[in-house]
Amino acid sequence: MKTIFKELLLEFQESSIPEIIQRLIDIPDIPKEVRKAQVFIGMRRVGKTYLMYQHMHKMLKSGLSKEKMLYINFEDDRLIGFKVQDFQIILDVYYEYFPNNISSDDVIFYFDEIQNIDGWDKFIRRLIDKEKIRIFITGSSAKMLSKEIATSLRGRCFIQEVFPLSFVEYLNYLNVNPVDHLTGKKQSILKHHCQVYLRNGGFPETLSLGDSLRYQTVQSYINTAVFRDVIDRHEISQPHMVKLFLLHCLQNIASSLSITKIYKTLKSRGETLSRGSLYAYLDYFEDAYLLYKVPLFDFSTRKRQVNPSKIYCTDSAVIMAYSMKPEMEYGTCLENAVFLYLRKQNNENIFYYKTQSGKEVNFVTQALNGKIALYQVSLDLQDEKTKQREISALIEASKELGLKNASVITIDDSDTIEIDDLTIEVIPYWAWASV
Numbered sequence: 001m002k003t004i005f006k007e008l009l010l011e012f013q014e015s016s017i018p019e020i021i022q023r024l025i026d027i028p029d030i031p032k033e034v035r036k037a038q039v040f041i042g043m044r045r046v047g048k049t050y051l052m053y054q055h056m057h058k059m060l061k062s063g064l065s066k067e068k069m070l071y072i073n074f075e076d077d078r079l080i081g082f083k084v085q086d087f088q089i090i091l092d093v094y095y096e097y098f099p100n101n102i103s104s105d106d107v108i109f110y111f112d113e114i115q116n117i118d119g120w121d122k123f124i125r126r127l128i129d130k131e132k133i134r135i136f137i138t139g140s141s142a143k144m145l146s147k148e149i150a151t152s153l154r155g156r157c158f159i160q161e162v163f164p165l166s167f168v169e170y171l172n173y174l175n176v177n178p179v180d181h182l183t184g185k186k187q188s189i190l191k192h193h194c195q196v197y198l199r200n201g202g203f204p205e206t207l208s209l210g211d212s213l214r215y216q217t218v219q220s221y222i223n224t225a226v227f228r229d230v231i232d233r234h235e236i237s238q239p240h241m242v243k244l245f246l247l248h249c250l251q252n253i254a255s256s257l258s259i260t261k262i263y264k265t266l267k268s269r270g271e272t273l274s275r276g277s278l279y280a281y282l283d284y285f286e287d288a289y290l291l292y293k294v295p296l297f298d299f300s301t302r303k304r305q306v307n308p309s310k311i312y313c314t315d316s317a318v319i320m321a322y323s324m325k326p327e328m329e330y331g332t333c334l335e336n337a338v339f340l341y342l343r344k345q346n347n348e349n350i351f352y353y354k355t356q357s358g359k360e361v362n363f364v365t366q367a368l369n370g371k372i373a374l375y376q377v378s379l380d381l382q383d384e385k386t387k388q389r390e391i392s393a394l395i396e397a398s399k400e401l402g403l404k405n406a407s408v409i410t411i412d413d414s415d416t417i418e419i420d421d422l423t424i425e426v427i428p429y430w431a432w433a434s435v
């Protein structure tokens with residue numbers, strides 16, 4: 001293993017750091033006396049590694065020598081068989097090559113997909129407690145990381161979730177700068193890019209690909225995540241059921257997911273599977289950032305538990321890659337994009353709402369201070385029946401929750417609707433998500 005680490009160290013030192021798509025993700029400059037690891041978590045291929053590269057470029061520009069950096073990807077096949085006791089070899093090899101850095105306080109170690117190694121958290125804790133090394137970590141498992149962070153690391157880290165490119169990051173990639181008071185021509189440009197973004201998504205590697213190759217690439221991402229982060233990690237004995245269940249979910253994004261109905265359907269086909277297994281698989285999908293559950297908003301815990309959650313995915317490209325009728329998915333892509341934007345802003349405090357008469361509002365967000373906001377999503381409000389349906393749901397929900405404001409996110413419509421004491425802002429996604 002020592003020979004392998006020497007090889008990895010020399011490869012990193014001798015190779016150039018890849019060029020990056022600049023992400024609008026704040027990586028805090030932690031004072032040297034504050035001993036905390038920085039952790040990037042998210043689905044595979046969303047850009048966690050390149051976020052590390054972004055930080056490396058920043059450090060090099062600040063004058064830090066590359067000899068004070070070490071990068072290791074724990075998914076490298078040369079590290080198969082790596083054990084927790086081998087972590088010490090990393091330190092031994094690094095200081096063997098760079099002995100002058102032993103007492104330095106500006107050495108940075110970058111560890112990619114470290115969750116593959118059992119007991120990684122104990123080594124990181126030792127580095128935090130005993131060494132002066134600054135540590136960056138990526139991983140693809142939300143619950144595993146949060147569990148170990150809550151126990152072994154105990155507040156000794158900053159956690160940053162990483163998603164595919166946001167709309168603003170996508171515009172930056174195209175060198176398009178959204179500004180206030182747009183002219184008609186610039187609005188048309190933004191609208192065009194918005195339509196492309198909602199259809200093609202924000203996985204960095206797929207931005208320049210045609211539809212067919214993009215869908216194949218995204219499907220390969222999903223397959224890798226399913227096998228490595230769900231089937232292998234949890235040692236599942238029925239992999240075909242995992243894939244079948246996930247396919248059902250991916251073809252029903254932005255819909256309520258009834259585990260009981262799916263269980264009965266599978267049972268009628270002769271499949272032997274328990275409801276508990278389906279619930280577990282859904283948790284595994286969420287753990288791997290493949291899916292996100294959005295529960296019903298209700299002050300009653302029981303009602304939240306007995307009502308089905310709605311499901312969303314990590315990028316609209318996933319919706320298109322698994323759809324039977326991709327030309328019909330534009331509305332689903334818009335709703336999923338609105339969810340992702342809210343998810344980045346509000347973390348997990350996102351719900352959907354049903355009024356007492358059964359009308360649905362797509363999203364309710366609840367801030368840490370308890371403030372509640374309502375968001376309805378609709379492609380457009382040109383059809384009077386559609387407009388009446390969406391607005392009436394917001395009116396009822398606002399009255400029941402005691403709110404004075406609500407929003408409708410559309411593709412292109414813009415308006416302010418005043419009804420009684422309620423103000424409804426109708427905002428196009430390209431304006432709403434580019435702020």
